[in-house]
Amino acid sequence: MSDAKAKHVALYADGSCHGNPGPGGWAAILECNGHTRELTGAERATTNNQMELRAVIEGLSALKEPCSVEVWSDSRYVIDGMKSWLANWKRRGWQTADKKPVKNVELWRALDEASSKHRITWHWVRGHDGHVQNERCDQLANDAIRQMMSERDQR
DSSP states (O other): OOTTTSEEEEEEEEEEESSSSEEEEEEEEEEETTEEEEEEEEEEEEOHHHHHHHHHHHHHHTOSSOEEEEEEESOHHHHHIIIIIHHHHHHTTSBOTTSOBOTTHHHHHHHHHHHTTSEEEEEEOOTTSSOHHHHHHHHHHHHHHHHHHHHHHTO
8 A cells, every 4th residue: 555545534533431330432533535424333241441442443443445534533542542552562461561461452452453453543632621633533422322221211
């Protein structure tokens, strides 16, 4: 893939949980060439960190070809994991520095796989600080939780 020919995509991602653990939602916004796509989902029993990871995984997985991607997240867990921890976890057989199993390893493996197809720059953004796309993702993630819970209540 030549970087000059790769599509440039901005991916904004956020996860939310009502209780931790509890019902959770995730959202991703993809922006490319003036087009915007919003993705959401929810799970009945999860954690905030799991939803933060899921948001990025789903956003990257929605891309149909290798791209140059800027990922924006308010999750230090996701950003630090991808920028600082992942290579060492893999080298140690998915164990932390203190030889404990990496938490959420299935999601980290899925994120590692999804990110391997793209050239990614990782950015942290302060949550709930007026960043338009981050605020939108937070709203979408919380809406996904409410929708899932209301569908459950209607059964």
